[in-house]
Amino acid sequence: MISRRRFLLGSGAAALAPRAFAQEGLKQITVVVGYPAGGATDLLARLLADGLRRSVAPVVIVENRPGAGGRVAAEQVKNARNDGSVLLFTPAFPMLIYPHIYPKLPYDTLRDFAAVGIGARSTLCLAVGPAVPASVRNVADFIEWIRANPKQALFGAPSGGSQHFAGQLFGRAAGINLGHVPYKGGAPAMQDLLGGHLPANVSPVAEALPSHLAGKIRILATTGAKRSRALPDVPTMQELGYKDVLFQDWLGMFAPAGTPAGMLGRMNAAMAETMKSEQGLAGLEKFGMELDNVTAEAFAVIVKADYERYRGIVRASGFKPED
Numbered sequence: 135m136i137s138r139r140r141f142l143l144g145s146g147a148a149a150l151a152p153r154a155f156a157q158e159g160l161k162q163i164t165v166v167v168g169y170p171a172g173g174a175t176d177l178l179a180r181l182l183a184d185g186l187r188r189s190v191a192p193v194v195i196v197e198n199r200p201g202a203g204g205r206v207a208a209e210q211v212k213n214a215r216n217d218g219s220v221l222l223f224t225p226a227f228p229m230l231i232y233p234h235i236y237p238k239l240p241y242d243t244l245r246d247f248a249a250v251g252i253g254a255r256s257t258l259c260l261a262v263g264p265a266v267p268a269s270v271r272n273v274a275d276f277i278e279w280i281r282a283n284p285k286q287a288l289f290g291a292p293s294g295g296s297q298h299f300a301g302q303l304f305g306r307a308a309g310i311n312l313g314h315v316p317y318k319g320g321a322p323a324m325q326d327l328l329g330g331h332l333p334a335n336v337s338p339v340a341e342a343l344p345s346h347l348a349g350k351i352r353i354l355a356t357t358g359a360k361r362s363r364a365l366p367d368v369p370t371m372q373e374l375g376y377k378d379v380l381f382q383d384w385l386g387m388f389a390p391a392g393t394p395a396g397m398l399g400r401m402n403a404a405m406a407e408t409m410k411s412e413q414g415l416a417g418l419e420k421f422g423m424e425l426d427n428v429t430a431e432a433f434a435v436i437v438k439a440d441y442e443r444y445r446g447i448v449r450a451s452g453f454k455p456e457d
Contacts, residue, residue, distance in 0.1 A: 158395075162193040165221045165387075168207030168228065171198050174340045174421050178253050178385060179223040181417050185408025190218075191401055203294070204228035205240065208331045212246040216392040221250065222240065226383035227295040229454045230440050234448040235294055235455045243441060249434040250387035251402040253409065254423035257358035258300050258332065258381045259368070261342045262288075262328040263351045271306075273354045273374055276334070280310050289334040290315045290323035294455055299358055299447050301336040327351060339364060339422035357381040364422040383440075384389045384426065398430040 163186055164411055167179045180196050183208040187194040187401060195343040208228055214220035241247075262270060265286070270279050272438045280287045289305075291297035293316035305312030315332060320341045326332040328350055334340070337364055339353075346353045346365075355371050356362050357379055369378035389398060406427040408414050428436065 136265060141186050150326060160191045160195055160218055162195065162221055163187075163191045163221060164195045164197050165223050166197050166199050166207045166211050167223050168199055168201065168204035170200050174338065174423075175223065175225055176413050178417065178421065178423075182223065182253050182387065182405050182408055185411075185414075186401060189404045189407070191207045191245075194287040202396065203292075204233070205232065205236075207337045208392060209240045211390060212424070214390050216248075216388060216390040220390065220400070220448040222247070222388045223253065223385070224388065225256070225295075226440065227383050228390070229386075229437065230383070231295060231299070233441070233444050243290075244438060246391050247388040248393045248430075250389055250398055251405040251428055251433055252384045252386050252426045252428055252436075253405060254340060254418055254421070255358075255382045255384050255426045256338045256340065256421075256423050257356050257362050258336055259299075259339050259342050259352045259353045259356045259362075259365070260304065260334060260336055260371075261327065261346065262330065263352045264330040265327075265333045266352075271352065271354075273369075276354055277308050280312070284311070287311055287334045288313045288315050288332065289330045289336055290317055290326060291336045292317050292319055294453065296381050296383050297336040297338075298453070299444075299451055300379060300453055302374060302381045303447070304336075305369065307378060324447050343422045351383055358424070362422060363424070364419065382424070382439055384433075384436070385423075386437070395430075402430040402433075 162447050164177050168174050169175050183194040183196050199210060204224055205228060208222055209250050211220055211222035232239055233243055262276060270276050287310060289301045289312055291301050298314060301314060320337050324341055325333050327335040328345060342353055343364055345351045353365060353371055353372060356365060357371050359382060361370055409425055
């Protein structure tokens with residue numbers, strides 16, 4: 135049985151003036167997150183929920199609904215009322231990759247959801263741990279070491295997500311047979327990297343940054359179009375010549391299809407205001423994420439383009455899901 139946790143954000147909600155709340159008739163919003171409380175997706179959702187509370191509805195609840203890698207939460211929101219009272223906040227891969235690998239997915243990204251806005255963009259990174267000699271300081275060193283130690287040509291990443299495909303594309307572009315070690319989540323992969331049981335890992339910058347700054351692992355490259363603000367001295371895969379290894383996926387908010395455009399616009403504006411605030415920018419720096427404010431209409435166009443891009447990536451990989 136899937137546990138259900140609800141969190142009320144902002145004890146001062148009752149003190150807010152009703153201003154536009156009564157006009158919209160929206161008394162409460164539930165933001166559904168398909169992952170446990172405490173992770174980067176959950177914390178960012180809570181930050182955005184606080185912004186929604188300030189200008190869209192007097193009460194905003196974040197509901198953690200983990201299960202099936204985010205599919206349970208997406209299905210719940212698909213079937214919810216389309217008045218703006220139930221939203222989904224999710225990383226990109228359940229919306230962009232799962233449709234191309236699960237033939238019986240219980241939702242259709244392009245048909246069943248309305249795009250609201252981007253909370254942030256999360257860049258991935260390639261990191262090595264204590265299983266790799268300290269002399270390996272950059273990607274060229276890593277490739278040379280892998281060729282000399284082919285049995286260590288492994289990287290860890292959750293199966294079927296953007297991390298998995300980023301590692302595969304890097305291995306092909308570098309001309310090395312880099313094997314994938316599947317994990318149920320980022321935390322156990324990072325534990326094995328830190329423990330010396332795994333040579334390399336592909337993960338969001340937010341997951342690897344604390345251990346990198348502590349000197350426990352070495353981040354060799356990131357996957358964005360430009361260097362991460364959190365890692366200004368670390369090159370991108372693009373800089374190193376691996377042009378196809380470009381992964382800077384969004385974490386986005388969605389509503390059920392048919393939600394009024396006016397409501398989508400109001401929620402999008404609240405998200406943008408929140409992420410540009412001092413608190414929002416501090417959160418992005420902490421998570422190693424990047425700001426990307428676009429309109430709801432522009433986000434819908436981005437979703438469609440990214441959906442097609444991942445269709446090609448998945449087909450080229452030959453990946454088959456385990457469940």
